Amino acid sequence: MVLALATSGGGPQSHTAIIARSLGLPAVVAAAGIEAIDDGVEVYVDGAAGVVVPEPGEPERESAAKWAVSAATLAPFDGTGTTADGHPVPLLANVGNAKDAEASAGMGAQGVGLFRTEFCFLERDTEPSVAEQADAYRAVFAAFPGKKVVVRTLDAGRTSPCRS
Incomplete structure (x- = not known):
């Protein structure tokens, strides 16, 4: 553990x-x-x-x-973020897949500040198909219906190549 x-x-x-x-x-x-x-x-x-x-x-x-x-013994988190003087602050999750998004939504996150789409490619021998990628995106958006979701698309190249 x-x-x-x-x-x-x-x-x-x-x-x-x-x-x-x-x-x-x-x-x-x-x-x-x-x-x-x-x-x-x-x-x-x-x-x-x-x-x-x-x-x-x-x-x-x-x-x-x-x-x-x-x-x-901490009180359960209600998902509300505020500054010391009471101004609301949206609490957005950093996620890499649907499981992260569902867990974050369950913990009260109000959206996704960064969906790290490169995680769709990690721990795989081949790149995911377009359909697999669309399913991954769809699942993250489904966890936060109507909420903000910021997506960072994969930037693969010479310095960060995909496995082939």
Whole structure:
């Protein structure tokens, strides 16, 4: 089971960071020195503080336990976003497929800020057919009927080719 992520590279807008946020996983990207941590070593990851501690001691264990309790007791999110002074802010999801869109709609997202269509091409040996792509788009739009959906179309080329 994956409980957190730590990487030696990347940044806050990297694919890893975005996916970790969408999954609700604590994550630290560009963590210095993590390559030196041996496989199988227990690690404490505090994504908010950007801290990775191999072989955590009692303070880190207590912090993790407190976080788990507070996360479990949070009030359910109603999907409403507002600034501190009460101005409404639309909460839009970052999705890569219909499953993401359905989950985001179920959690109260008010639309899609970015539908990353390149995910239709990932983890495949061949590119999806036009019909498969249309089905994927249709499913995302169906999760947010009448709502805003921003679509970023695939930009494949020399620097980011598709597998063939």
